[in-house]
Amino acid sequence: MGIVIGIDIGGSTTKIVGIRGDEPVTPMLVKAADPIASLFGAFGKFVDHNSLSLDDISQIMITGVGASFIDRAIYGLPTGKVEEFLSNGYGGLYLSGLPRAVICSMGTGTALVSASGDRIEHMGGTGIGGGTIIGLAMRMLNVRNTDVVSRLAEDGDLSNIDLMVGDITQDSLPGLPPHTTASNFGKIKEMATPNDIAVGILNLVFQSIGVTASFAVRSAGMNDVVLIGNLTSIPLCKYIFSELRSLFNINFIIPDHSEYGTALGAALAERKERFLKL
Numbered sequence: 001m002g003i004v005i006g007i008d009i010g011g012s013t014t015k016i017v018g019i020r021g022d023e024p025v026t027p028m029l030v031k032a033a034d035p036i037a038s039l040f041g042a043f044g045k046f047v048d049h050n051s052l053s054l055d056d057i058s059q060i061m062i063t064g065v066g067a068s069f070i071d072r073a074i075y076g077l078p079t080g081k082v083e084e085f086l087s088n089g090y091g092g093l094y095l096s097g098l099p100r101a102v103i104c105s106m107g108t109g110t111a112l113v114s115a116s117g118d119r120i121e122h123m124g125g126t127g128i129g130g131g132t133i134i135g136l137a138m139r140m141l142n143v144r145n146t147d148v149v150s151r152l153a154e155d156g157d158l159s160n161i162d163l164m165v166g167d168i169t170q171d172s173l174p175g176l177p178p179h180t181t182a183s184n185f186g187k188i189k190e191m192a193t194p195n196d197i198a199v200g201i202l203n204l205v206f207q208s209i210g211v212t213a214s215f216a217v218r219s220a221g222m223n224d225v226v227l228i229g230n231l232t233s234i235p236l237c238k239y240i241f242s243e244l245r246s247l248f249n250i251n252f253i254i255p256d257h258s259e260y261g262t263a264l265g266a267a268l269a270e271r272k273e274r275f276l277k278l
Contacts, residue, residue, distance in 0.1 A: 002058025006267030009066030014038035015263040027260040035066030063087040063266040080275035082266045089120030091265025092226040095255035102217040106229035156199030163187040210244040228261030
């Protein structure tokens with residue numbers, strides 16, 4: 001049985017994963033600004049790493065914003081183009097093992113889809129995401145790399161940045177512990193360090209996405225939100241969403257290989273025959 005390759009061509013990174021039977025094969029990531037260069041770079045890296053020949057590949061499935069630049073078969077192999085929202089849905093359900101959930105794809109921005117079996121529906125999204133982190137970090141920290149922001153945030157103190165519920169009232173508010181954020185960056189101190197600012201930026205982005213996802217999952221009549229995309233690899237992401245889980249009583253799930261969910265979903269779309277042949 002040949003390998004089906006799924007490739008997610010994003011704005012700054014390209015993710016690639018193979019499916020052989022029911023098992024994923026070696027997820028990989030390549031960073032490049034040019035979508036054509038990143039696609040062929042990722043494909044070449046994947047083939048070389050797994051000692052594959054073109055004859056070992058039965059199908060290539062591409063998705064993501066950069067897929068719009070591809071209009072022909074790759075190396076003469078059967079090639080299909082998959083709508084990104086379908087890829088998000090299929091990949092999120094596969095990785096989580098759930099029959100239905102809201103899939104929250106966190107990339108440059110954030111997209112939300114309702115997924116139940118083969119029924120995938122785009123619910124909307126928000127412009128807040130990785131692009132927000134980079135933009136704010138560039139202006140406030142002179143940094144343009146999420147890995148650097150993440151490392152700085154490890155030693156940051158959020159109490160020097162955010163206004164908490166406990167800062168503005170001594171009363172006990174139902175469902176709102178004292179450490180709950182009342183205003184992101186609402187208490188930033190003059191002596192706040194770059195580490196403090198970094199944790200404030202990440203907290204702002206993840207909390208905003210979490211609140212948006214909580215509204216979406218409730219409107220869908222579900223309780224599970226599966227998080228996929230590059231931002232899920234930031235260590236602070238898991239901690240913040242665990243806090244939001246307690247606050248909203250919503251099940252936020254970050255499955256293994258979550259950053260490759262969309263690429264995996266593209267490969268799975270081949271079985272469902274929901275793609276455009278190139």
